[in-house]
Amino acid sequence: MISQPLRERMREEEYWTTKLQLEIFRQIDTHLTKNKISRSAFADQLGVSRGYVSQILNGDFDHKLSKLISLLLAVGKVPQVQFADLDKVIEQATGERPRLYATYRAEQTMRFGDEQTAATVNVVNADSGSSIIFDQVA
Template identity: 50%
Template sequence: MKRDELLKNPVYWTTALQMELYRQINVFMQKRGMNKTQLAEYLGCSKGYVTQLLSGDYDHKISKFVELSLAIGKIPEFSFIDVDEYIESENSPYVSTVSSGSYTSVVYSNREIDDYITAA
């Protein structure tokens, strides 16, 4: 699958949001020394729900996504970018570096998705 095809796939964007929420929750738990049970108590939900949340086995409504984000002290920001403009901006081999805390991601383009998997 080519990158432009991937960027037009709703599953890609849903997964990206889920992964970011997962990452933010993990940082929240680590900073406070929380385990899953303590997080469940903090959020007012079951430990099973927290397990689902941390395994990526969920597909929440936007309202629940926002609620969880705010519960961990984060404001979710979304932006809407034209698909074709986004793909066009990726035509350079190096697009950007995204950093958040100890997490850094370099975004590359013009490569097959399989290239990312085999290069890792």
């Protein structure tokens, strides 16, 4: 039983290494099952020993990046790495709501139409750089 909270585990190298190892295992296992390839045949295809393939599939490895890419290419996959802010990933994984900070400032106000059908348009620029347009009928 894991007694350490997820928030703490996610801050450790072992968590991310294990997660990557499990995903590589899943990709290889899916490939072998889908294509009805034995571990021995896969080892022959890679030019490695059967013990090495067993080691990989048992999650008992910590290889160079080039070896991981080689393994994934062998099963027709390519890694796509993305980097995310650790605190945001932890918040998402633990179901915490991110803190919302919104600051808006009016850039321009324009009025259109006559007194009975006047509309006010405020063009607002959020800190993120996006533009939001509010229409109000006076």
